Amino acid sequence: MTSVGSEANYKVILQNKYDLTPLVESISLRDSLDQIAYQATISLIVHSSLPAIEPGQDIRVSGVPYGGKGLVYLLQPGVIWECESSGSPKRLTLTVYDKTIYLDRSEDEYLFPKGQSADERMKKYAQHWNIPLHKDMPNTKTKLGRAMYRAQSIYSMMTSDLRETAKLGGGLFHPRMTPSGLILHKLGSNAVVYKLDFNTEVGQSRSLEGAVTEVKVIGSSESGSEEVPSKVLARVKGQTDKLGTLLKIVQDDAVKTEAAAKILAKSKLAGIQHSLTVTSLDVNTIRAGDAVMVSGERLIVTSVSRELKNGGTMTLELAAMDDVRRRFYLE
Structure with missing residues (x-):
């Protein structure tokens, strides 16, 4: 376990040959479990030495890691998605994503067999979109049902696959682009778990928004008529006495038995949201999906936003693994 606190140096390289670092005014990065592509916003001072920059060009951001020496890739491979000029002196703001953005913004149809x-x-997916794969791609093991994906984004298909994996009792995975290729990162599997007890500001909130104290699992109407009440497969109560009744109705065509419906219902119960x-x-x-330690508790990073200047600051949104499973994989 490692405690934090160090300054970092950064480089921004365009098209693998132009060093834009001297013209960089600011760099911010954002990563989240509800998005696939790592995002950077880079502000540049426009100068005569600035090469022609336009969307579609390759770009990378490197930095010295905490406690390390030498530069490592932070966002690589990246692609410039948007350029915006403004201000006086003139500035150029670049919106950059790693190349999984193409999986998020592209649509197709797929038919996958059971198993x-x-x-x-x-x-x-990666093969069809020419996205290189990491050599250490994990085996998620869980066998999925048949899937017919009509026109939708590739990322939404990947999300459906990973949510089905979680619903069937498998691990929690998030796609992550690395310099060595695309990989499915198992949540909390990072080798180095940082301890964030020092030099931190911690904010907490508690709310009933998102709480579920009772779940009813229903099946499809066998007759197909809207006038026939849905068959109730299971009804499970949680903290109704303490928090009141907050009922959620769930329908899942893959759930056929009362036992399976009860398991699904229990997985949907949620108390006060922290x-x-x-x-x-x-x-x-x-990165999003990593585990960190805060006040002795192991938590999962659901999102991270960082400013890469003056040593750098980061803001992490954190949740317990069970909360992450409910919020991102079982909805």
Whole structure:
């Protein structure tokens, strides 16, 4: 376990040959479990030495990792998605994503047979979109049902595969682009778990928004008529006495038995919703899906926003693993 606190140096390289670093005014990065592509916003001072920049060009951001020496890739491979000029002196603001953005913004149709795993399907998506795969792609193991994906984004298909994996009792995975290729990162599996007890600001909130104290699982009407009441497969209560009745109705065509319906219902129960926000000196290699330690508790990063200047700062949104499972994989 490692405690944090160090300054970092950064480089921004365009088209693998232009060093834009001397013209960089600011760099911010954002990563989240509800998005696939790592995002950077780079502000440049327009100067005569600035090469022609336009959307579609390759770009990378590198930095010195906490406690390390030498530069490592932070966002690579990246693509410039948007350029915007403004101000006096003139500035150029670049919106940059890693190349999984093409999986988010592209649509297609796929038919997958029963028995494939999420990693097998992801290999097909990546192959069709010329996204290189990491050599250490994990085996998600869980065998999925038949899927007919009509016109929708590739990322939404990947999300469906990973949610089905979680619903069937498998692990929690999030797609992550790395310099070595696209990989499914198992949540909390990072080798180095940083301890964020020092030099941090911690904010907490508690709310009934999002709480579920009772769940009713229903089946499809066998007659197909809207006038026939839905068959109730299971009804499970949680903290109704303490928090009141907050009922959620769930319908899942894959759930056929009362036993399976009860398992699904219990997974949907949720009490008071806790959220934790931590602001601290930047540890620039922490990504969404990583585990960190705060006040002795192991939590999962659901999103991270960072400013890469003056040593850097980061703001993390954190949640317990069970909350992450409910919020991002079982909805």
